[in-house]
Amino acid sequence: MIRHIALILLMAVTAYGSDTTKEVFKKAAVYYVEGKYESAIAQYESLLTGGLESGELYYNIGNCYFKTGDLGRSTLYYERAKRLIPNDADLKANYEFVRSQLPDKGKSQQPALFKRLLDRVFGVFTIDGICVMITVLYIFVVALLITRFYLDAVRRYLLLLISITAIVFVVASFVLYERISVAGSEAVVLADKAEVRYEPFSDATVFFTITVGTKVQVQQIKSDWYKVRRLDGKQGWVSRKAIAVVAEKGEQ
Amino acid sequence: MKRGTLFISAVLVLLMLLFMCLSAAAENVSFEISAEKEDLRTGETIRLSLTFKGTRDVPEPHFTHLDAFTISYIGPSSRVAIINGRYSSSIIHNYHITPLKTGSFQIGPLAVKYNGNTYTSNAVKINVTEDTAAPPIPQDQVYGTKPYKKTERVFITLTPTKTTVYINEAVPVALRLFARDAGVREIELPELSNVNISVGQFDKPIQRRVVIGGIQYETLEFNTTMFATSVGQFKLGPASLDCTVVMRDNLPRSFFDDNLFGNMFTSAKPVTLKSEVMTISVLPLPEESRPKDFRGAVGSFDLDVGLSAQEVKVGDPVTVKISITGKGNFNTVTAPVISATEDFKLYDPAVKQNKNSKTFEQAVIPMKNTINSIGQIRFSYFDPVSQTYHTITKGPFPLLVTGSDAGLKAKTIDAQTKEKRQQEVLGKDIAYIKEAPGALKIKGRPLYLNPLYWLLHVFVLLLYVGVLVYHRRRQRLQGDDGYARKLRAPKQARAALRSVKALLAEGKAEEFYDGVFRLISDYLSDKLHLSPGEATKSSLVGVLRSRGVQDDTLKMLEDILSACDKARYARIGFGADEMSKTYQQLEELIVLIGKMKL
Incomplete structure (x- = not known):
């Protein structure tokens, strides 16, 4: 049953993505070029109200709001885009630029060294990305535990490999916990x-x-x-x- | 400090003050006058002191007129002394006096009335001779020595050392603030209005005392340098200076007064002083005998050149440090010419300018390994004092260039591109929108909230447990023969049962009973981990009984085995009913023993 629902949803999203979404993006881009930013925003917002989202969509809305001079909403949408495409170079550049235009120049307290290090390492991952990472690490550990029965090489380095994987696993879990805690606040x-x-x-x-x-x-x-x-x-x-x-x- | 100690100290101080007052009251008052010098020249200023001993209360006697002298009040100074327990006090009123004519004069005796008493002083003799010596400050002989308004006590003058100058010639300019009989405070830096004349910043002012026309002035001198930027006649000034002039009952105490107590009886007035306007004639530099490489340097200079290295690879830079020192307008000094630079790549020099020097650090890159020197460096300037052009030439400077020219071209192009990039001014704006929608997904459903995500983890865990169990069992099977036989027994028994059943159906009695016996023997020896020789009726029954098998089961076993024995050795019981009964018993026995933990 669940498989059927998931399949239907996937088909719906794919169909929507391939036709309507592209149309909407094209139309909005034309408005953007013409300087009709409010109309472009309306186009993008129609996708959001349809229950869809993507980093690119939020990024484009952020751009439109910046062009209309609404720095608050521009920052908000760039923040939303950051959750989905944190590694996008354009997003990073635009976000920094908009922050520099804010009255307080986007000043923020410098986090602790450990946290900054974690942000640097895991900053490129979304919440789903970290979830996948944790699962991959988990499967890797299980695979190690299984293959040790059959491979001497694995048995020899098992402790080292499991220790390293376990450390990464714990850190990734901590980052995931932090991200989930912050979400909504x-x-x-x-x-x-x-x-x-x-x-x-x-x-x-x-x-x-x-x-x-x-x-x-x-x-x-x-x-x-x-x-x-x-x-x-x-x-x-x-x-x-x-x-x-x-x-x-x-x-x- | 404790309160008691404080109280005792206060009492002691009070007693001391009382004692001093009583002693003072008992003192006799005397009046003396004294001069700093007795032999003077006309225009020379000395101090005249009027001393009242035995009191500190005598006010300034308003001593304003003295024959053949100008006189100005400087201020009072008082003194209190306790020597060997004896208290004495005095007040001295100081004046500056300047003789106006030659001759021998006597000052005093003077009489001063105070508190109903008249005090009379001694007399002092002053001899005044003609002033034949040079004026105290020679530069005051040039422009600006005359006060702008003689009647004023405070004024400023503007004094360039020359009024006819060459274009770009550096000329020292002095702005002096003069003051007599007044204090001047809060003096700001002067401002100078000028057109076509460039004036530098004023140096830290110098304080002096000068006498002009027999009157002594305190002066503050601001020095700077000017140079004309165009040929013609131009106005320099007026200079203006903002300050506060302090008057003290028309009787000033000291110049640039900042005495706290002075404020109590003074009147301060902020003023803007203005100097006279000077006319400056600017001449062009002579065309005659002007060197070809003259680039406008005016002054008197010297040239020094040094290289950062004597040996360099092709394409690597060497720095030529050119220092120009001397006096003049360094703004007009440009980088000297380096000759024969065809095989060099030259960069714009780094320039450092100080008051009396200018340094050019020129990076030079040899482009060929055939170069053996850096050519001559020439510097030409116009000396306004001698009114002639001069050219200084240094070099050539030997330079050993190593390495080959290969690959230099590409390197040069890279460097140029890099240079251009560094000079590029970058605009700032946001990047363009994304034209593709990206990975669209249904909003608000992170992976960690999906039950399938967690089920996957559970599945992986179960998989591991399964593999673990399987591995353990396999290991045991390999290492434990008894366990393996025990585990194998039911499966083999089931197979044997099927073949026995087939024999029963076929009615092959002999094979049937052989099969039954083999089945029981194999099954139980595997189950009980017995060797094949031990699988006899009595031993099987004995072992099973020792393992707690019930009698009826043992009876069933004995019956089956007896039936087998009868059939195999006595050939009795070959009937179908008997065979069926044995088979049923066998089935039942296998089930019963299979359920038991042996």
């Missing part, structure tokens, strides 16, 4: 200047302000208010309209 400020308050009320005292494109961590949600944490550790409540979450929980 990363958000980007869309408003030019958003006031972060002590309490989730519009007449509460303003604690600090965050500018467009700033990345924050969502801690809690209460009706129309997000409790957010800035990179410097300051926390407060901000209107839901002022920010957008990069990826909902359960999304990549």
